[in-house]
Amino acid sequence: MPSTRCPAILVAAPASGQGKTTITSALARLHARQGRRVRVFKCGPDFLDPYWHTLASGAPVYQLDLWMTGEEDCQARLTAAAHEADLIIVEGVMGLYDGEPSAADLAQRFGLHVLAVVDASAMAGTFGALAFGLQHYRKDLPWAGVLANRVASTGHAYMLRNAIPEARNWLGAVMRNADMTLPERHLGLTVASEVPDAMARLDAAADALQDTPLGQMSLQDLRRWDTEFPLLHDARAVPALLAGKTIAIARDAAFCFIYTANLDCLQSMGATLRFFSPLANEAVPDCDAVWLPGGYPELHADRIAGSAQTRSSLAQHIAAAKPVWAECGGMMALFETLVTTDGQTHALWGLLPGEVTMHTRLAALGPQQLELATGLLRGHTFHYSTTETTLQPVARTARPQTEPSPQAGEALWQQGAVRASYFHAWFPSSPTAAASLFLPTGEVT
Template identity: 30%
Template sequence: MVPRLVVAAPASGAGKTTIATGLMAALVRSGLDVSPHKVGPDYIDPGYHALATGRPGRNLDPWLTSEDLIVPLFLHGAADADIAVIEGVMGLYDGMRGAGDFASTAHVARLLQAPVVLVVDATGQGRSVAALVHGFASYDTRVRLAGVILNRVGSARHEEVCREALESTGIPVLGAIPRTADAATPSRHLGLIPVAERRTEAAEAISALATLIDSSCDISGLVAQAHTVGPIAGTPWNPADALAALGTGEWDARPSGGTPLGARPLSISLSNAGTLGDGHLSVGLSNAGTLGDGHLSVGLPNVGTLGDGPSSIGLPNVRTLGDGPSSSGSAGAGPRVAVAGGAAFTFGYAEQVELLAAAGAEVVTFDPVRDEDLPEGTRGVILPGGFPEMYAEELSANERLRARMTAFVANGGVVVAECAGLLYLSQELDGHPMCGIVDAKAEMTGRLTLGYRDAVAVRESVMTRAGERYRGHEFHRTVCTPPGNPVWRWVDGGDGYASGRVLASYLHLHWAGSPVLAARFVEECS
């Protein structure tokens, strides 16, 4: 059983990330091993969680991966942890448009059978806070509201008024946090500034937050609430099993959590793979052990800062190779896959790298801002999301790597790019020359494109087959022109560029919900 607690709020902007991250750091300071999780498709908050806990920040999103995978993915991420803290998204009951509270914090809390602590911004209210909390507690009795943390309390008198009012609700106040500059984290057009861009400052801020939470919250009371949970039924997800199911017909190309489309099972040839005693797939990664049930455990450390090389983007199962880029350590058993990192490419889900490694790839990282060449022996490149618009000048100035990328594609290299990666592959970004691999020009706009997408692949690409459906999301303020011949279509739009062995689009996918993507990518690289 993993003790667990959900940190939620009535609305965005109440201070969830500040308090959840500070709580994680305070618990670590007290000697606990904390497993961090984030509801929804957010990439930035998990970076702060990882810095606070020393564990990969992991996302729990019923839309991107399916309801059935929430508990397995949680148990996978929380393995051997003393406690898990799950930060919510938006308001407690805010989910998909037109689907009730599906994919909301409340939805995930119910699936995990976890108590919820509500962070309430007390600014501008006194006794009314009790009506607000009562409403959230009674709205859905399947969600257990275990306590309240009052945020941005103006004075001792203000705190007293709020506490007295909340006594009538029977819901305990587990913290009262004063207004303070120490609780602020800088933001810009897509949210908080990622850890990779301000690691030293972020570490200092998290330390200050731990002190703030420790002094203003009932840590023992919060831990006690986390321990009120019971065990949840489920088997921890692991990448080897997810890939093994592809060859048995247990999984085929489907919309995540939806109706299978009848695609034939994919046969994968994994390098250096054998079988465990119970028939599960064993991938021959160095420094890997087994769990008690015989499932594969990839016990490789997290990436740290790589000296003068690219900085860590928080990917698990990756280690350093001397002074060079980091590697999964699969001893050259399979194709080398280079994942872009550094300050400009920070958006990635931890399970993607785990699936690549389990499929036999040797995973390395590189920084397109700083590195002038791809890692030696690279057979495939993954360009994740991030903020290339903030580094357009530096990316453009690295002419040697841009030329190397063009040559890599011309020679048959496999490239998959999401959002930021699409911009990097374009002809130019805000007037700065980029790789020129995708025949489009990209520029910043004032319009935010944000939302879940039920996407259908309308033609074949390096990873998709026409007619397959995948669940993803978009999150950007740029546009590419011309729009090209879309790879993806959804109800009110579509996008994507595919040519040869290159696939680039704005669509973000969570590969744990569609493990066939990892299998196909590694197969292409092989």
């Protein structure tokens, strides 16, 4: 593929909670329903926002992170998107300059033009100072402009507009509107598939955006934010380490933290993927290995406990010494009991010894890496629970550029062919190491 140019925007903000996801989804929905090809990406390790972006754009959504996914992977995915899309939108993470690497780092590395979304509900002239600071804090940051969000009235919008000296930088005001609010819970946004009126909310947001200068831009207008994406040699081909293997994956409202790139990675190594729902009490399909991804077991503890057929078939799979990889919520379901924040104790599958306790505050958050004999997996951790178990860790994760220690990082527990951890792995960071999670111990060297 030759190099190509495509409008590319990074939707950022001064902090979390400003409405980045809503505006990103609204912009994607606005152009998608006009028949344009939109590709959306999410900056950083996030499972939840991409559900909304996928619904809005009608296309798969992948993560971009200069550390977790790596610069080469980011470049390859952006280049591939540029060859098939009319518009690329990347949602940032936290505030524009927060984190290492930050959304600003990503924007500068790939020439993504920053669209700053600012919750202007409690400000007027200061809006201009905040926008100026975001634009000029770092030299040569590609800039698209600023959008005021949750604006109270046309008069309020007029004051905000007057705070921006350069007309080109003003992309409009989106009024406060409960109809376009995306519902949240303790780990972030509610998964779009669980919200009956999800598309109506996206359409309401797109309608609101359509009344702004940003929303009224044609494809030709968007070309002012063109970015060139050069051809790169695709070095991401992986050996067929899982050829002939079938991997059964739990997937429903309780087990929904699944990177699309992880599914792609397993398939690229030759695996056949089959899905089942523990909440529907479905038996584990005939397979060579099982993946129990993260999610919300704490919201569905009674249904998980009542999924006798799922538990029985999983126990048979484990008894046959077939591999199980369980991460975060998937791991939690394997333990004996779960104590929720209201103090109630719920029985779980009891396939690992121990008790999980939910807390009202985060227990762990941040990038992590797991060193296996087969390679180094990058990923992250994000959970509100802690676990007490008689199992002893066989390994621990570590933060980037640090060594694992007994006092830090997430434990990797192993009992027979079951391996479990709070660690969420990004499989493409080391396909060989990822494959080893689904093969009998020692089979991959």
